[in-house]
Amino acid sequence: MSRRERRTRRSPRSRVVRRVVAGLALVVVVLVLLAGWQLVQAAREVSQAKAQASSMKAALSGRDFVAAHRDAEALGATAADLKGRTDGLTWSAMSALPVVGSDLDALATASHGLTGVAQGAEQVTSVLAKPHGLLKGDRVSISAVRTIAAATDAAARGLGDLDTAVTALEDSKLPPVRAKATDLGAQVDAGLEGVEKFQPVIRQAPALLGAGGTxxxxxxxxxxxxxxxxxxxxxxxxxxxxxxxxxxxxxxxxxxxxxxxxxxxxxxxxxxxxxxxxxxxxxxxxxxxxxxxxxxxxxxxxxxxxxxxxxxxxxxxxxxxxxxxxxxxxxxxxxxxxxxxxxxxxxxxxxxxxxxxxxxxxxxxxxxxxxxxxxxxxxxxxxxxxxxxxxxxxxxxxxxxxxxxxxxxxxxxDVDPFGDEDVKRSAVTVGFNNTSGDKMSFYLRRTVKVRSISCSGDGQILRGRALLSSSAPVGGVGLAPRVTEVRPPNQYGGVWHHVPLGSQLVQVVIRAPAGGQVGAVEVDGRRRSVARAEQGGNDVVTLSVQVPAQESHVVTWDMATPNRPGDIDLVVTPGVEARSASSVASSSCS
CATH class of the missing domain: 3.40.630 (Aminopeptidase)
Structure with missing residues (x-):
């Protein structure tokens, strides 16, 4: 039998196979197109939810709880639409497709997370939107606090699901999806951080408010x-x-x-x-x-x-x-x-x-x-x-x-920005004490900065700088005696450190992160002796600086921070100026 005859005999079967393959290919193409369309629609709903969440945040910042509740309800409706789209067998089947399948699966997770966040937001804003939702007469409403606690837990679970989804979408093969995921991820991270800080407080609030006893x-x-x-x-x-x-x-x-x-x-x-x-x-x-x-x-x-x-x-x-x-x-x-x-x-x-x-x-x-x-x-x-x-x-x-x-x-x-265990482990802390017994700290101005100057292995060398200055009138002229004068010795035998009128004596406290070491300390470029001790695994040094009126001094130091390759938090004693004195030192290890 010739080759042509063999091809002719096989052709009916081959045609069937080709048709089946072509049909399957068409089905796959249709599914991919459908999945792409669904992905676009879901992405629009996610963008809409993001806008609604931003509007709700703005309303909360503007103290308009009624508007915030409306935004929360709108967010809930969008979350329900997204959840309805991503639930069911069709979406599950499309999640097995190449290229877009993993994105669809992540969006399904995101829809469940968004639903939890929306439910929590609706419950919290519902309480706050009422004229006396939280405070009733001379009492804090225990039931309202418990409602907020339950809502916070729901929001935390939802944010956790969103975090999982965003992490998956950041690995998407589609550049637009990756870009949106990165943008959304920053908001989810901020939300998680805020909720995780608030969650333990609100959970314990009923007990702290005397729900179970005075x-x-x-x-x-x-x-x-x-x-x-x-x-x-x-x-x-x-x-x-x-x-x-x-x-x-x-x-x-x-x-x-x-x-x-x-x-x-x-x-x-x-x-x-x-x-x-x-x-x-x-x-x-x-x-x-x-x-x-x-x-x-x-x-x-x-x-x-x-x-x-x-x-x-x-x-x-x-x-x-x-x-x-x-x-x-x-x-x-x-x-x-x-x-x-x-x-x-x-x-x-x-x-x-x-x-x-x-x-x-x-x-x-x-x-x-x-x-x-x-x-x-x-x-x-x-x-x-x-x-x-x-x-x-x-x-x-x-x-x-x-x-x-x-x-x-x-x-x-517990709320302790200085003694929190995470702060002790990972932050640089700078504190100040007035040791001249006056009220001159009203005129004390402090600017404290820390920067990373080198990276070695998994640790860094930091350089700190504290500028201390006084805006007080020279000699304390015009100030009340109690502002410039010190207290007399008390029954404990304490003797105050006397300084000229208008000046103040400031003790500087520098604490390294756990495992770190404070190096040499200088004041105006001259090395100073310090008191040093270890407290709970932290190296701590103290020194005193006299700050006359209308003058300034600069305290500098180096600090080794092993096993700290990332950014370093700086926690500083708050002053009389209405702002935060703390900051973050960017790592030099990246």
Whole structure:
């Protein structure tokens, strides 16, 4: 049989095979086209959801919770459309296709994540949009807090799914998909970071608010006019009780005077005494010399047992600058005949108060009245809830709000920008203490920067620079005596470091990340001796710098940070200026 005859005999079968193959190819092409069209539609819905989320964020920032709730509902509708598109057998079948299959599978995951985020956002904004959704009379609504906690958990799960989806889409074979995924990934990362910080706080909030029994807290106000490593002097404080959402300020007092009256003692460690020396002999005046509010809280807990003789459940702290932020939520307050506003509060509380009330008794009376008025304004139910959230967020961002709780299982809700374990492990921390006993820190200006100058293996060498200057009038001319003068020795035998009027003595505290080492320290280019000790695995050094009025000094140092190849956080004591003093040093290892 010839080759032509053999080909002729096979041709019917071959034609069938060719038709089947052609048919399958056509089916695949149709599926790919359909998948591509579905991918485009889904991508549009993702872009629409992104725009709705941005609008909701803007509404929240603008304190328009009603608009934010509308945006959340719109986001929920878009999420439902996307979920309806990506659920089902058709989408699952298309996920097996080459090129686009993995993208389709990732979008299905994203749809479930977006649904969780939208549900959480709808629940939270629903509470906030109600006139008294969170604050009802003189109580915080425990049920509303629990609703927000459940919504936060749903949003966290959704963001986790979105993160998984975005990671997959960043490996897409389609450049436009990769670009969109990278852009979306930054937003998802920011959302996850915010939710993960907020989640443990809101979960424990019912217990902290006294849902299961009365709680006792110490509220301390850090006075920035006399700087301390965590913010300022623990000048005034108040006892607070929490009972089923009702917060009551029971008594205002001075921790310093209370310590002297009760002869309370504090258990300082050998390393603390090596670093801070005789300053610790002044009782409660220097309890927050170390840049670690967790440690400060433990010391305050020791004092509490002597002061009041009962159990302390936690310590909450804000500084004076924070009060100006809170006044945006409460509105102006009239205190002893003076109107305090967001614009004049810092000057009034940190400067002119010492002219109006030259003696300690008058100052304590004024500061206690401010604390009581502000507490009442925040908790009376008439506060601007949106402005209150904004204030606390800013306070946290600027390291002005700190807390430590001693309830069983409540350690996760601690807010300590200085003593947080992650900060201790990975950040450079720079703190300041006024050791001349005056109120000249109101005029102290600090600019602290750290940069990476070299990379070796998996570690870096950092160079730090702290510029200290004073805007005070020369010789302290025109300033109230209490601003420029020091306190007399107290019963603990502490002696203040005397400096010329108008000058101030500032102790600089430098803490390396865990495993790091602070190198040589110079002031204005001349090497200075330092006190050095290890605290919890961190190398810490301290030195004192006298800062005269209208003058400046520069403190510089090098620091080795092994096993730290990435960017380095810098945490700095907040000052009287309404901004964050902290920053991030970019790695030189990339």
């Amino acid at each position: 709680r006792h807290y110490l509220l301390v106000f850090q006075n920035n006019a006399e700087v301390r490593a965590t913010g300022g002097l623990l000048g005034s404080a108040a006892r607070i009780t929490a009972d089923r959402g009702r917060l009551t300020l029971e008594q205002s007092f001075s921790p310093v005077l209370k310590t002297e009256q009760t002869k309370a003692s504090f258990d300082f460690s050998a390393s603390e005494r090596a670093l801070y020396g005789r300053d610790l002999d002044r009782g409660a005046v220097f309890l927050n010399s170390m840049p670690d509010f967790q440690r400060t809280s433990e010391l305050l807990r020791q004092g509490w047992s002597s002061w009041f003789g009962n159990q302390l459940d936690g310590v909450i702290s804000v500084d004076t600058v924070s009060l100006s932020y809170l006044l945006r939520a409460t509105g102006p307050l009239n205190v002893l005949g003076e109107s305090l506003t967001p614009d004049n509060a810092v000057d009034s509380l940190l400067s002119t108060a010492y002219s109006r009330y030259p003696d300690n008794a008058g100052q304590d009376r004024f500061f206690s009245a401010v604390a009581a008025k502000l507490f009442s304004g925040v908790t009376n139910g008439d506060v601007d809830t949106a402005a209150l959230f904004t204030a606390f967020r800013r306070m946290a961002d600027e390291s002005r709000f700190q807390s430590q709780f001693f309830l069983p299982g409540a350690s996760a809700v």
